[in-house]
Amino acid sequence: MSSSPAPKRRLDVRHQSTERAAQARGGRRAARRRTSSAFRPSMATIGALALVAAGLGSAIISDRTDSGTLSGDYQALSADASSGGFDVSRDFDRELLEEQTKAQADQLLAAQQELQVATQAKADELKANQWVLPVTGYHITGRYGTTNSLWGKGHSGLDFAGPSGSTIVAIASGTVIAVKYSGNCGNMTQFQLDAEDLVIMYCHQSRQVVKVGQHVVAGEVVGYTGSTGRSTGPHLHVEVKPGGGHSADPEPYFHDHNVYP
Known part of the structure; x- marks a missing residue:
């Protein structure tokens, strides 16, 4: 009596089942890889696309904008630089600071001179209106x-x-x-x-x-x-x-x- 054929068939079935499971797992991994390779825009990509769009828009608008408007926009941007919104060169800042400091000093000097004149005029007025007794011991x-x-x-x-x-x-x-x-x-x-x-x-x-x-x-x-x-x-x-x-x-x-x- 022979007993060997039955165990072999059980081993073959078990082997085939393992191979099918491995193939199924491999298929799922391949599918995930294909899905991952699909285009997913990152935040950086979105930002870059926005900048490109803005640049294209500026190019289109610039054809319809005169130099006066652009100059005004530049001045507005320069003024806004003081709030930290834009970067302005150090040379520009220094020149503006010196100009405004001199203007401020001139205004202060003029105000002081005006006050001095007004004070002197008031003093002269008070002095002119001051009366005193002509004699004492009378x-x-x-x-x-x-x-x-x-x-x-x-x-x-x-x-x-x-x-x-x-x-x-x-x-x-x-x-x-x-x-x-x-x-x-x-x-x-x-x-x-x-x-x-x-x-x-x-x-x-x-x-x-x-x-x-x-x-x-x-x-x-x-x-x-x-x-x-x-x-x-x-x-x-x-x-x-x-x-x-x-x-x-x-x-x-x-x-x-x-x-x-």
Whole structure:
């Protein structure tokens, strides 16, 4: 009895089955390779295609764009470079920086000069409008409009009585228009004020130290108190003449400039 043929057939069947499985696996791998070899665009490929398309579009548009538009676009791109969007040469940046820095410095200097002029003008205005008391150590012995046997119809000014030889100063800035001896006024000095159409008159001085045409400022020494002319004692008589005409009450003018005799 022979038993060998049956095991051989089982081995042949098993071998054939293994070969078919291997062939099936090989077919699947080949199919995957064929699929992998198909065109799959990467991100880089997509970007390159976009740039090519953009270039073609620019070439087409450039045929329809004038040089002025292109120049404007270039300036816009150059300006945008400051935000980091575009690359601009270092030489261009340096030239622009120097130009703008100089322009800025010139503008700053002009502003400073304008401010200085304005400040000086304001200082001159304030200085011209500043009033001060003409004397110190005084007491008022006569006011505007009062009457007595000496003044007749009414007193024409404001009297500051004090020791003879006391310093007299200009009450405000102005120009000296008269320095002389004038009858009842004795030694008299007149000033045309800078800031207002007013003439200030000082009377009864013992001595004057200014001359006609001289410019004086508030607080500057112009003379010394005395009792020259028609006077009963050393004092300074002050008159205010609007427009250089008739005398007016001095006190409201003093008060308008925050000076209160």
